[in-house]
Amino acid sequence: MKISVNNLAIKYQDHYGIKNISCELTAGKFVALVGHNGSGKTTLCNALVGLLEPSEGDINIQDLSTDKQNFSTIGFAPQSQVVDWYSNVEANIMLGAQLAHLKPNEAKNQLDLILRLLDLSDLRDRSLTDLSGGQLQRVQIARAIVHNPLIYILDEPTVGLDAQNTDNLMKYLVKEAQSGKLVIVSSHDLFLLQEYAEDLLLLDEGKLIYHGSINDLLKAKGNSRKFLITLDNEYSVADDFMIKNDDVIRVEHESDNTWQLEVKPEVTISDLMLMFKKEIKVTSCVEHEKTLKEVYLSMSKRSGNYETN
Numbered sequence: 359m360k361i362s363v364n365n366l367a368i369k370y371q372d373h374y375g376i377k378n379i380s381c382e383l384t385a386g387k388f389v390a391l392v393g394h395n396g397s398g399k400t401t402l403c404n405a406l407v408g409l410l411e412p413s414e415g416d417i418n419i420q421d422l423s424t425d426k427q428n429f430s431t432i433g434f435a436p437q438s439q440v441v442d443w444y445s446n447v448e449a450n451i452m453l454g455a456q457l458a459h460l461k462p463n464e465a466k467n468q469l470d471l472i473l474r475l476l477d478l479s480d481l482r483d484r485s486l487t488d489l490s491g492g493q494l495q496r497v498q499i500a501r502a503i504v505h506n507p508l509i510y511i512l513d514e515p516t517v518g519l520d521a522q523n524t525d526n527l528m529k530y531l532v533k534e535a536q537s538g539k540l541v542i543v544s545s546h547d548l549f550l551l552q553e554y555a556e557d558l559l560l561l562d563e564g565k566l567i568y569h570g571s572i573n574d575l576l577k578a579k580g581n582s583r584k585f586l587i588t589l590d591n592e593y594s595v596a597d598d599f600m601i602k603n604d605d606v607i608r609v610e611h612e613s614d615n616t617w618q619l620e621v622k623p624e625v626t627i628s629d630l631m632l633m634f635k636k637e638i639k640v641t642s643c644v645e646h647e648k649t650l651k652e653v654y655l656s657m658s659k660r661s662g663n664y665e666t667n
């Protein structure tokens with residue numbers, strides 16, 4: 359099973375929400391959908407689930423028998439709350455199972471599983487009006503995924519969720535991807551996505567600027583290498599222990615004997631060691647691993663425009 363997106367554009371009145379999007383999203387992947395506010399994440403999610411008609415291009419879900427290409431294929435949790443305020447928690451979640459035509463037995467088993475997953479068992483009889491924001495968000499996710507879909511499209515699902523519920527949901531989605539499902543999660547929490555997702559769809563101003571493995575991106579990208587260096591003595595300024603070198607981008611005091619060193623990407627550890635004065639002893643040198651957030655900020659056009667004094 360895969361989703362093929364071909365030259366997709368969605369136009370709102372006089373402007374594009376997304377443009378020229380082409381990618382293949384394959385089963386078995388947990389894909390993080392990332393981009394700044396207004397970059398097109400929700401527009402793409404809505405297009406993938408068929409809520410928005412392509413203005414240009416098309417979307418195909420392939421290798422599914424046609425009878426499965428309906429509501430039950432996709433578990434979609436939109437960004438804004440769509441709930442039935444007049445029903446209780448259980449009835450709201452059950453609606454998801456009923457719309458996907460699950461058999462009563464299967465629906466009940468799935469309901470119990472999802473209530474436990476999202477820690478809603480004790481709230482099953484509660485009216486939705488009596489829930490907290492995070493509880494309501496969990497009901498919405500529960501309703502979106504209760505029917506055991508083949509494709510998960512969750513638009514900012516962890517907003518308002520506490521750490522434990524976030525962790526439970528993410529681990530469940532990782533397992534679902536490992537079992538052959540396709541999971542797409544949009545979020546601004548890049549640390550979370552780096553921890554759980556495998557692939558990245560990075561949108562910038564409506565365009566797709568990266569689609570591929572997060573690990574490959576972290577290995578390939580970056581304008582510098584950063585190291586945490588510990589010396590055998592305390593020094594007040596970098597000139598006391600380093601030889602001037604054009605490959606050094608920045609040296610910052612971390613604490614006591616420890617300094618942060620940022621150098622050009624081509625600098626090797628051996629090169630680095632030659633940058634210290636002869637009499638200086640380096641007791642440890644640890645490379646700082648790039649985070650998805652750092653790489654994202656270096657790639658996004660909107661980064662770095664604002665600095666406080």
Ligand SMILES: Nc1ncnc2c1ncn2[C@@H]1O[C@H](COP(=O)(O)OP(=O)(O)OP(=O)(O)O)[C@@H](O)[C@H]1O
Pocket residue numbers: 370371374375376393394395396397398399400401402
């Ligand atoms: N219903 C709409 N009518 C007109 N323009 C829209 C509509 N929905 C979104 N847009 C525009 O389309 C672009 C993409 O918006 P979208 O909501 O997809 O971004 P997003 O990445 O999900 O943002 P956020 O992170 O803030 O949720 C933005 O320029 C937005 O202003």
